[in-house]
Amino acid sequence: MAFCWWDMQRDDMLPNPLAWPVGRRRLLLAGGAVVAAGLIPSLPRQARATELTHTLTAGPGRVRLVGDEYPETTVWAYDGRVPGPEIRVRQGDRLRVAVTNRLAEETTVHWHGVRLPNAMDGVPHLTQPPIAPGETFVYEFTPPDAGTFWYHPHQNSAEQVGRGLAGPLIVEEREPIQVDRDLTWVLGDWRLTKDAAISDGFGNMMDASHGGRLGNTPTINGQLLEDYPVRAGERVRLRLINAANARIFGLRFQGHRPWIVALDGQPVEPHEPDDGRVVLAPAMRIDLVLDMTGSPGDRATVVDDFYRNLAYRLVDLAYGTEPLRNRPLDTPIDLPSNALPEPELSGAVRHEVTLGGGMMGQMTGAMVDGTMTDIRAMMRRGMAWAINGIASSGPDGHGGGHVMEPIVTLERGRTCVIMMANETAWHHPMHLHGHSFRVLSRNGQPTRFREWQDTVLLAPRERVEIAFVADNPGHWMFHCHILEHQAAGMMSTIRVA
């Protein structure tokens, strides 16, 4: 079947900027469309406080995602903003967030990547009852790790995140590295109609069985940006968060040399990205140190060319006329490491996890609700994927409250090595809740940095080996973060007892 999502672009859709050559996207919103840099307003952080109390309200809102000549877009948002407010704490601070639901349906908040107690993990039916409309739930935890995290619902996730519910959670180091600006870019991807309304059709099988719901409007902090102002000589820490349902970003900062200093919040030996491209699958975070080595008045394009033949210009770094200094800082950029338990490979318990299904795959069927079901019957029920031969949309899917058996139960404190085999023709960013894991190898080749991640991207047919200490008791989700894949069966759980 040769269907591609972009064949589906209809007359009532915004022109797809992704199909346009780099440099032409400006035409999409000619005139009046230049939006000032999208800074996310932060919730105020009290100096020296050790407990920080915030409120967040999930509800409908209206925001301007594209230029002035388009109407506002009706979204679902935290505190009426897209992305939601940036919550900033310092490592060791206790965080308390009272979440009120003003949506017309149940919701929860998951604190993606934070190694917190199971009861605070925000998975409906598994770790808490969903928050009913009109109700409030208080999340309370002390994030153990400094780094870049984010929050989003885990109920009807594909639609709730796809309509705008997502926000950054930044845990600052007690002694941060020296930079001139610490910036967050929440990357979004919207499928908009010509009236800048969010296109319906969440949960359709075309998206679910292919690459997920890819959009036509990539945004930075909730805006389609032309320019991002920078100054010559400044050093920026750029915290990238991919909050898109399905889009994988592959960013090139033309004329610049970004250094990767953290992956999924966890410090990594500073290095330049392979082939100069910063690849960020849904739910992943990458912290960059970016020196503005251009001259006053320069422009430098940030191109996203992850999908072949679909390169487009995401934004231009626009240099102001005044330099900040004549040469960039040359202070160290190594982040202090977090206290993660080191896996002990010799005594490890080993498991295999196989990802199957989707278009152009070999999977002929899978277990659905305890019954072997062939792939056509699965698709009629909205399922297209399986983990170890079991398709489950889990507690947050259309199965509604169906709590599944864990695929693996681990003894607390034990090191676990999981070999994941992607037997599909598609990419899958696999996310484990409650833990960070080391990525040991890809296709049998040891990784260079044995990086810590909580979401690891598997290319089609790739085999990835991860290891972690199962030190956090509870029932944890383990799923693909292409949210349409998750909803269509690529969902499972791991229990630490």
Ligand code: C2O
């Ligand atoms: Cu970002 Cu199961 O979540």
Ligand code: CU
């Ligand atoms: Cu997937």
